[in-house]
Amino acid sequence: MARPMRIRARMAGDIADVRVLMAHEMETGTRKVNGKAVPAWFISEVTAQHNGKTVMTAQWGPAVSKNPYMQFKVKGAKAGDKVAVTWKDNKGETRTDEAAIA
Amino acid sequence: MKVERRDVLKVGGGAAVYSALASMGFFAANPAMASWNKDWFATKSIADTLKAMGVGSTTESSEINITSPDIAENGAVVPVGVASNLPQTQMVAVMVEKNPSMMAGLFEFTDNAVPDVSMRVKMGQSSDVYALVKADGKFYMAKKEIKVTLGGCGG
Numbered sequence: 001m002a003r004p005m006r007i008r009a010r011m012a013g014d015i016a017d018v019r020v021l022m023a024h025e026m027e028t029g030t031r032k033v034n035g036k037a038v039p040a041w042f043i044s045e046v047t048a049q050h051n052g053k054t055v056m057t058a059q060w061g062p063a064v065s066k067n068p069y070m071q072f073k074v075k076g077a078k079a080g081d082k083v084a085v086t087w088k089d090n091k092g093e094t095r096t097d098e099a100a101i102a
Numbered sequence: 103m104k105v106e107r108r109d110v111l112k113v114g115g116g117a118a119v120y121s122a123l124a125s126m127g128f129f130a131a132n133p134a135m136a137s138w139n140k141d142w143f144a145t146k147s148i149a150d151t152l153k154a155m156g157v158g159s160t161t162e163s164s165e166i167n168i169t170s171p172d173i174a175e176n177g178a179v180v181p182v183g184v185a186s187n188l189p190q191t192q193m194v195a196v197m198v199e200k201n202p203s204m205m206a207g208l209f210e211f212t213d214n215a216v217p218d219v220s221m222r223v224k225m226g227q228s229s230d231v232y233a234l235v236k237a238d239g240k241f242y243m244a245k246k247e248i249k250v251t252l253g254g255c256g257g
Contacts (some may be wrong), residue, residue, distance in 0.1 A: 047138070058210070063198060065223060069220070069221065090138075
């Protein structure tokens with residue numbers, strides 16, 4: 001099971017600034033260990049939701065760094081609202097974590 | 103090695119099983135999950151990438167800000183931020199020209215998101231980084247050169 005994400009969401013004016021740190025290897029598939037290629041393993045899809053409503057979706061390639069960091073901004077949010085982030089990797093594993101906007 | 107059911111699903115099913123389960127409502131919790139577009143992530147040049155995405159012409163725009171260091175010490179972790187001031191920005195894509203595949207990440211926004219995202223990408227070598235923005239149905243581009251002193255592909 002994948003480790004939880006760390007989500008920090010903070011209001012700046014009427015916009016919520018959300019920072020997410022995910023725990024993932026993000027193998028490119030081009031790296032070799034002892035001459036053997038390490039198979040690609042990376043987060044390919046990310047969805048961000050605000051109070052259950054999708055505000056942003058992302059598609060990622062293996063060029064995203066290990067333990068990906070992502071920052072995005074949500075309009076019309078207020079303190080106490082819920083922000084949820086879901087990722088899915090190319091092996092089909094998914095994880096969703098939620099945080100309240102501070 | 104003990105083979106468990108979930109492994110079998112992963113290995114022998116992949117997309118087919120996933121979509122079958124999705125259609126049955128197994129993943130109802132994430133209805134808006136975009137499907138990963140493999141072709142967009144397989145291209146090696148800016149022209150090919152735009153072609154794969156079905157982008158006809160792009161306009162250079164100064165309304166797109168790419169935030170990143172001019173010189174990145176560690177190519178494995180290069181912070182890149184893209185903010186678009188263009189009205190009705192629907193999509194932002196980050197591309198690194200000299201990576202094995204250009205496309206690093208692509209963000210699609212609804213009306214409730216500000217088109218201002220940051221992420222960290224790997225860069226094999228110094229390269230131009232492009233931001234492709236779709237706003238009001240049109241495509242705009244901006245680029246910035248980032249020098250890398252230590253490559254990030256584990257070479």
